[in-house]
Amino acid sequence: MSIYQKLLGDSFENLHPKLQERYSFQKDGVFQGKGTMTDIRGARRWMYPFLLLLTRWKFIFPESGKHIPFEIKNVAYKRPDGMEEVKWERMFYFPQVTRRFHAFMTIDPARKVVKDYLGEPHLFYSDLLFTVTSEGGLSISSGSQKLIVGKMEIPIPSMFKGNVEVAEGFDDQLQVYTIEVKITNRLLGNLMTYKGYFTEVDG
Incomplete structure (x- = not known):
């Protein structure tokens, strides 16, 4: 049973069957997909240097574009401490540069949240709330x-948080996975958004 099945419990069965397949990979399991992000929008121009710096941690990036080739790879494994973890690797192939957005997920069953460590090495941490929609999609907030500063984890005040909204689904007509991600801040507005589609491919 995957960490996502454990987290969602009975509601996992309400996901679209293809999303159940996508999120049911367990230890040593891998999901790989290729597709296109039809629209990527970065933050305001004056934030470019700051977001460019964050790319060193394989975190969010400043570029914008349309119809950008995209790859995703999820790898499930057990850490040395026995905790089950899933590594997320997302690659965005802009004409002049490839950007990566990596994350490492475990779950906290008691609090019913996904523990998401962002960047490689880790730079930010966020609790993620997973909810199955009435249409069988997956909503993440x-x-x-x-x-993350060395071994210290410093709480971020609400006004400085990156508010994340993710919607995942499956288009039965086109036979593709769909995704839309919005990362915003109360003071700065949009930090990064992207939306598009992908299909599963063999490794």
């Missing part, structure tokens, strides 16, 4: 967040 962020909770409390922390800045």
Whole structure:
């Protein structure tokens, strides 16, 4: 049973069957997909240097574009401490540069949240709340967040948080997975958004 099945419990069965397949990979399991992000929008121009710096941690990036080739790879494994973890690797192939957005997920069964460590090495932490929609899609939103400085985790005040909204689904007509991600901040507005589609491919 995958960490996502454990987290969602009985509601996992209400996901679209293809999303159940996508999120049921267990230890040593891999999901790989290729597709296109039809629209990617970065933050305001004056934030470009800051977001460019974050790319060193394989975190969010400043570029915008349309119809950008995209790859995703999820790998499930057990850490040395026995915790089940899933690594997320997302690659965006802009004409002049490839950007990566990596994350490492475990679950906290007691609080019923996904623990999401963002960047490689870790730079930010966020609680993620997973909900199955009435249409069988997956809705993901962020909770409390922390800045990672060495071994310290510093809580981020609400006004400085990156508010995350993710919608995943499956288009039966086109036979593709769909995704839309929005990362915003109360003070700064849009930090990064992207939406598009992908299909599963063999490794």
